Amino acid sequence: MTRFVVKLGTSVLTAGTDRLHRPYFVELARQIVRLKADGHEVVLVSSGAIAAGKERLGADPRRRSNIPLKQVFAAVGQSRLMHIYEQIFDLYGLQVAQALLTRDDLRDRRRYLNARNTLTLCLAQGIVPIINENDAVATAEIRVGDNDNLSALVAGLIDADLLLILTDIAGLYSADPRTDPTAELLREVPVIDERIWAMAGGSGTHRGTGGMQTKIQAADLATRSGVAVVIAAGHEPDVIVRVANGERIGTYFPATTSHPDARQRWILAETVRHSRIVIDEGAAMALIQYGKSLLAAGIREVNGEFDRGQTVRIFDLAGREIARGLTQYRSSDLRLIAGLRSHQIGPVLGYDYGPEIVHRDDMVVLATKE
Ligand SMILES: Nc1ncnc2c1ncn2[C@@H]1O[C@H](COP(=O)(O)OP(=O)(O)O)[C@@H](O)[C@H]1O
């Protein structure tokens, strides 16, 4: 049995038109029935609420809308979207469940575990969960912001084996093929390095959110959480069934870690993307070779803004990301205590959360021992 998360972009569900393309939902249902008959489990992360809302309210689908308006479209469109899933999946004997999430739901460990329980219980009962961001209530601070990243978080949440991101293009190209005709499709991406980030520069179609950039972010997070990722075209015939049968379609990103445990996946899920703690050689060695916590003395530089309790990224002097973990101190405080001995923390800050900046138990080491 394989557990899949399938992410469906707006571009797929509208088939490049200005409306949700009903025949695509039929096609989807047909493939999911086959997947389930082969004993697989599937969770959908579905975009399309905003498109459905625009369709219902007769808004110009090409006009970029501001956030409050998008929230209105999503509020109207989400029920319409689910109605289509209900109607069409029902014809195929598929039961669906809706779960609307925000980043906040995944940040709080109790809610995270609760969401996981609900989703896995749905799967155990043969129900197909359909997830979207809770756009109507989500403010900037609590949004994931795009469904590519949301699908990676969901894949980690339910410990999926594979995340299949379906979009309107065959996979990741060496450049955006819409602007560069010489662009070539990448079949496999073993590591997501600067070269790969540079390829995904463009922002995508006017209907979608984030373009390839957010898909690479999703692939980065999912593969680190032990989930392999495929980016492929949603209109490719039988794409879901064929990927499930092991056929190589689109761009494949192998998992870079074997399944980390549930707590480690939760730690990774909450990473503050722009956080950067640079540590010296001794500290890097302590983390990688000796399994120690990170102390203030080894910190050379602190970039980005983050709060106590958030997951930060830890780099060595060569710029290699070596670990992620929950920080005990917020960024502004860390800048004051970087390089200091542990007994100096209290006098400098006026308080003390202990000597460990990132405790070993709250850390996922990404670099391997040499
Ligand atoms: N290197 C690249 N390879 C493939 N597509 C790219 C690349 N860079 C940018 N893109 C754009 O990303 C688009 C897909 O993203 P998006 O429109 O957000 O779709 P979705 O609605 O499926 O999330 C493609 O249609 C393409 O124009």
Ligand SMILES: N[C@@H](CCC(=O)OP(=O)(O)O)C(=O)O
């Ligand atoms: N939550 C939004 C979709 C956000 C999103 O990431 O869109 P897309 O890039 O088309 O997957 C909606 O339902 O319209």
